[in-house]
Amino acid sequence: MLPRSIRARLTTAATLVAAAVFVGASVLTLATVRGAGASADVDAALRWIHLMVFLGTPLVLVIVALLTWAAVSHALRPVERVRAELAEITGRDLSRRVPVPPTGDEIADLAATTNHTLDRLERSAETQRRFVADASHELRSPISALRAQLEMAASYPDETDWPATGTRALAAADRLTGIIDELLMLAKLDAGALTQRRVVDLRAVAEEQLRHRAGGPVPILLRARAAAPVLGSPVQLDRLLTNLLDNATRHALSRIEVEVTVREEQVVVTVTDDGDGIAPEDRERVFERFTRLESARAKDKSGSGLGLPLSREIATAHGGTLTVADHAPGARFVAVLPLHRG
Numbered sequence: 001m002l003p004r005s006i007r008a009r010l011t012t013a014a015t016l017v018a019a020a021v022f023v024g025a026s027v028l029t030l031a032t033v034r035g036a037g038a039s040a041d042v043d044a045a046l047r048w049i050h051l052m053v054f055l056g057t058p059l060v061l062v063i064v065a066l067l068t069w070a071a072v073s074h075a076l077r078p079v080e081r082v083r084a085e086l087a088e089i090t091g092r093d094l095s096r097r098v099p100v101p102p103t104g105d106e107i108a109d110l111a112a113t114t115n116h117t118l119d120r121l122e123r124s125a126e127t128q129r130r131f132v133a134d135a136s137h138e139l140r141s142p143i144s145a146l147r148a149q150l151e152m153a154a155s156y157p158d159e160t161d162w163p164a165t166g167t168r169a170l171a172a173a174d175r176l177t178g179i180i181d182e183l184l185m186l187a188k189l190d191a192g193a194l195t196q197r198r199v200v201d202l203r204a205v206a207e208e209q210l211r212h213r214a215g216g217p218v219p220i221l222l223r224a225r226a227a228a229p230v231l232g233s234p235v236q237l238d239r240l241l242t243n244l245l246d247n248a249t250r251h252a253l254s255r256i257e258v259e260v261t262v263r264e265e266q267v268v269v270t271v272t273d274d275g276d277g278i279a280p281e282d283r284e285r286v287f288e289r290f291t292r293l294e295s296a297r298a299k300d301k302s303g304s305g306l307g308l309p310l311s312r313e314i315a316t317a318h319g320g321t322l323t324v325a326d327h328a329p330g331a332r333f334v335a336v337l338p339l340h341r342g
Helices: 006-034 042-089 104-156 161-191 202-212 235-249 294-299 305-315
Strands: 200-203 220-223 229-232 256-263 266-273 319-326 333-339
Touching: 006 042, 042 104, 104 161, 104 200, 104 256, 161 305, 200 202, 200 235, 200 266, 202 220, 202 256, 202 266, 220 266, 229 333, 235 256, 235 333, 256 294, 305 319, 305 333
Parallel strands: 220 256
Antiparallel strands: 200 229, 256 266, 266 333, 319 333
């Protein structure tokens, strides 16, 4: 059975190879000398060769083993430093990195890859910590509002307008439910859960959205000439468009335009409003979880700051993208998804 240590395994292998080479060379030499015939000189040479084989073989093996052990130990020293540093890294402190040797070999590549992995883990852990803190804050607000309303009503039951109190409590509960639903979907997307994959026509999804929103505060114009099939989750793709239209409705002044087109191997969904627009420096911030710009807070205090981040996560999970494009006046969101050709 081979030893577990790489150092010991390589030393054993090198020693066995050296032994085989040395013994083979000795046997070949003996055969050559014997083939020369019988004489006193030949007999003396044979005795000398036998002596060298029996005494030299152990000496050669020891020297080879020591040299191999030293060489392998030197080569594996960076691995030991990487192992020692990794052993000190904990979930509470992911800022430490393993040393990258200046050798430019496979061990250096391994150390560099390890550091890249630690970078991703640190960013992920920081995102999760920030997400938990923000989620706690966002969930506390509707719960506190609901509790305050009910406590006030319970303290003054005869003076309470119970229908109005019930309406406000229901609105707070609806907001809480919406936040929880979005958090749950984000958690599933973070875990890579994309279930119920089937062909979804985004033109049909957009048409259904417009039917539900008919008679709303802002008219919506749809441009979609042909079917736009993509492969994915019907629920998630519907949520993507729902969030984009909800956002446009909050900011639009007089109209919203939705366009669904097929371009080569892509389906492009564009949602445009004629509101205040989004400054270039904020076009990535709006996709950060729980981020709400001042203009959004001024127009609607009930939002959670999860709609646009969730829409981008859905697009990404379906192999696509969601970005803010240049447009004036107003804002234009562009979702690009892979076209499905069945």
